[in-house]
Amino acid sequence: MPTDPPAAVSVFIERMGLSAQADGLPRIAGRMLGWFILHGGPASLADLAEALEVSRASVSTNARVLRDLGVLEATARPGDRQDYYRLADRHYLPMLEGYVERMATLRDALATAERDLPDDWRDAQSRLVDMHRFVDTARDHTRDLIERLRRDDRGPPEGDGHG
Amino acid sequence: MPTDPPAAVSVFIERMGLSAQADGLPRIAGRMLGWFILHGGPASLADLAEALEVSRASVSTNARVLRDLGVLEATARPGDRQDYYRLADRHYLPMLEGYVERMATLRDALATAERDLPDDWRDAQSRLVDMHRFVDTARDHTRDLIERLRRDDRGPPEGDGHG
């Protein structure tokens, strides 16, 4: 074996699992994402199950989750009946979209409360509106960011490095 | 009782609990936040425990969590030995700061992988850098948003309504 650096590989995959967990996704989904970031190419569910040492059931379930999110894409290979998956182009955008979605949920709770609460509750209404405005701002801001990132597919191939 | 609209109140509080849960916080923390948004004023832990019908232990623990996050502030009332809490000024900012923190964690995982992986893994490196750039962009963007929101304390007291 010319190369045997599984140390950094497994460390990264595990970290991605934890990161996904922090974002409300199953840990295995994050590990699958990590695996795809490192290995990229189309892989079958059996490949993933073996590589990550998890059950086929988990791989199947989480592949569906990631596919529905837009992180993974299904590909077909001529002459092979297996399902193959690969990373979607801008696979990281769903993360931001998840944030937007949470903000929308929160926004709805605020709007409903504003509507259903009597006018007596002046202070409450004031605080609701205040937070409502904040959530709208944050959501719009993040939406714009997503739009922008969706447009410039890659940006300059190289040049200025750091941020 | 001149007003008895606890329906919308409890609905909102419960929704805030779920919203907090989606953000990785204990549900009770979210319900406490909801209660403070509606009732605002300084409240003792005993008040909260009774209002939300949860144990004093939970209230104590979650009050600490929310205080450490910057969502609640501790206030003192002269002549009263109890601890009183109230909503912090821009209590919603910690939500965005939490996002930034998660992105920083993710960024660190990516940077570490880039450093520790051998150059052989060209494609992996390429994907890592690609995602790294994205995370940096999103993080900076969100940071700027936080900065901006921190500056304009309230904006106009009233006038143009919608965003």
Add this chain to the structure above:
DNA sequence: GCCAGCGTTCAATCAATACTGAACGCTCCG
């Protein structure tokens, strides 16, 4: 038409963690 392989689904298990009740330490009042 039967067999093998793949993906999915479902009940059961397991782990993580939020929540509670009880005990403790502290501070102030009498």
Add this chain to the structure above:
DNA sequence: CGGAGCGTTCAGTATTGATTGAACGCTGGC
């Protein structure tokens, strides 16, 4: 100095949800 009230902490409980193993349906090869 003794007692009461408040907040904190800790072990135990309960609940949520991820993960698994096994059974099922489907598709293609022989």
